[in-house]
Amino acid sequence: ATPRQQSLLQSLQHLGSEVTLADFLNKTQTTRATVQRLQANGWLAVHQREVLRGQESALPPDQPKLLTPDQAQALGQIQALSAGETLLLWGVTGSGKTEVYLQAIQPLLTAGKSALVLVPEIGLTPQLTERFQRRFPGQVWVYHSALSQGERYDCWRQMLTGGPQVVIGTRSAVFVPLPKLGLIILDEEHDASYKQDRPAPSYHARTVAQWRSVAESCPLVLGSATPDLESYQAATDGTYTLAQLPVRVGGAGLPTVMLVDLREELAEGNYSPLSRTLQREIQQMMERKEQGILFLNRRGFHTFILCRGCGEVLTCPNCTVSLTYHLSDRFLRCHHCHYRRPEPEQTCPQCGSTHYKFFGTGTQRIETAVQERFPGLRVARFDRDTTQRKGSHREILDQFGRGETDLLIGTQMLTKGLDLPRVTLVGILAADSLLNMPDFRCTERAFQLLTQVAGRGGRGDQPGRVILQTYNPTHAVVEAARTHDFLQFAEPELIARRAQGFPPFGRLVRLGWQGPVEELVLIAAQTVARYLQEHEQEILGPAPALIPKVRLAYRWQLLWKLPLMAEPQHLLQALMKIDNSIFCHVDIDPIQAW
Structure with a gap:
């Protein structure tokens, strides 16, 4: 062999007994022709092997951790479940629910069975997948829409090979053809992302998972720090088994929540979206070389533009919503139909005035404000605008995990179970935007979001601090979130819902109509409303939808209230046909305003 060939063979030995051809060519800077000559001389062998897309490179192995008494008890309860039974694992943020999942799955894989793990967001899958891959190398697969x-x-x-494996996926993964299913897990089971409402058919992944657990004769585990009230009620009345993890692993306390009254900030001349308390905490976080996150439930730079000459607000021509200004490309965008237009010229298109003013705050504006106030701070955004590219979720979180970013600014995506152990500061910038929606579930959703985002802090060795900015610090939801007290929120809320016959003590069906002519849409809604009333059904409405026009279609809706065990299919089938230009949308057990 020539010296060059001997060098290549020595390099192959250092790379291991096997290496992919692409890696060998890249690392040795050689050519395929040279490899073919070595093969012809019998000094190496080249053969084909199928490697399925989605298989990850080897990660350092992870060993099972010693469980706390609470975790061990929860694991025992899961293992004692019978086929088709459901368990609610109610554990505070950072209480080690994932480790319980891992140790519940381990014996199933050994026995040749598989497990399905559902998460609410694609952004969660990289972090959770890596944790599972370390524990179960070569047996973990990911399934989601991206x-x-x-x-x-x-x-x-x-x-379809039928081998023991773990599939981690989002809502649609509940339908995957996974044979020999031994366990289904719904993590963050309270999350509204599990509900598919548009396009039809409408379904809730939790409901489908319950049906599938019965069909597959395997148990279902629902996990959350802030359970859905329907799940909590089912656990307290004995329909589900209840397991609790009331404290964080390692004895760490929940983060301290400090309320900031934004009315006082305004009265004392602070017009910044960052309160003075939050600015002080960010400065101290920088000095201690720690990390933080800021939560704001609205993306973009400004939420609307108003002409102070005539009062005109720039709105979408297709939808009854204001356009959101995005500084990155200086365009106004509709977040419903994706209409876009450049920022306005010098004059108002309505009256010719030059007095435009930008109102409202989005994540882009917060990013700019933070960078101006703290020029040395390394800031990143984590929202729909920055995570559209494939792999961007993992990239942003990996950079943050490596300490290359100091502050992460994001929307609801930050609240969904992310484990960020170096985060000591959490800022919630506008809690009030969550509390004033025309939806009976808005207070529940607000409590869940506030508690979940607060729970991202203090998960490591250092204690966490949460700055919650609000114009209404005495609101019951804000007070319950301040103390991380689920029962303080849930008990009075359940009493109110029982009195009104709302879920979990009754059922709702939302009927929605949309079409290009508003008069015909209204006639269709009124016709069906009369039909239901004639059949002694209780209804609310009809009324305009939360957004009355989307994509040039006018929208009206009504809510149909039913007893808890009622099945509405027979009346739905009997509803009379309406104008073919009107689309009727049926959502049984809706969870969000339409």
């Missing part, structure tokens, strides 16, 4: 067709095809092929 996969390419090839990746999805390979994932299905692997599932």
Whole structure:
């Protein structure tokens, strides 16, 4: 062999007994022709092996951790479940629910069975997947809507082999063809992302998971720090089994929550979206070289633009919503139909006035405000605008995990179970935007979001601090979130819902109509409303939808209230046909305003 060939063979030995051809060519800076000559001389062998897309490179192995008494008890309760039974794992943020999941799955894989783990957001899958891959190398697959067709095809092929495996996925993964299913887990079970409402058909992944657990004769585990009130009620009345993790792993306390009254900030001349208390805490966080997150439930730079000459607000021509200004490309965007237009010229298109004013605050504006106030701070955004590119969720979180970013600014995506152990400061910038929606579930959703985002702090060795900014510090939801007290919120809320016959003590069906002519849409809604009233059904409405026009279609709706055990299918089938230009949307057990 020539010296060059001997050097290549020595490099191959250092790279291991096997290496992919692409890696060998890249690391040795050689050519395929040279490899073919070595093969012809019998000094190495080249053979083909199928590697399915989605298989990850080797990660350092992870060993099972010693469980706390609460975790051990919860694990025992899961293992004692019978086929088709459901358990609610109610554990505070940072209480080690994932470790319980891992140790519940381990014996199933050993026995040749598989597990399905559902998460509410794609952004959660990289972090959770890595944790599972370390524990179960070569047995973990991911399934969600951002996969390419090839990746999805390979994932299905692997599932159909029938071997023991774990599939981690979002809402649609509840339908994957995973044989020998031994356990289904719904993490963050309270999250509204599990509900598919548009396009039809409407379904809730939790409901489908319950049906599937019965069909597959396997148990279902629902996990959350802030359970859905319907799940909590089912656990307290004995329909579900209840397991609790009331304290954080390692004895760490929940973060301290400090309320900031924004009325006082305004009265004392602070017009910044960052209160003086929050600015002080960010400065101290920088000095201690710690990390923090800021939560604001609205993306963009400004939420609307108003002409102070005539009062005109720039709105979407297709939807009855204001356009949101995005500084990155200086465009106004509609977040419903994706209409966009450049920022306005010098004059108002309505009256010709030059007195435009930008109102409202989005994550882009917060990012700019923070960078101006703290020029040395490394800031990143984590919202729909910054995570559209494939792999961007993992990239942003990995950079934050490596300490390359000091402050993460984001929307609801930050609240969904992320484990960020170096975060000591959490800022909640506008709690009031969560509390004033025309939806009976808005207070529940607000408590869940506030508690979940507060729970991102103090998960490591250092204690956490949460700055909650609000114009209404005495609101019952804000007070319950301040003390991390789920029961303080849940008990009076359940009493109110029982009195009104709302879920979990009754059922709702939302009927929505939309079409290009508002008069015909209204006639259709009124016709069906009369029909239901003639059949002695209790209804609310009809009324305009929360957003009365979307994509040039006018929208009206009504809520149909039913007893808890009622099945509405027979009346739905009997509803009379309406004008073909009117689309009727039926959502049984809706969870968000339409």
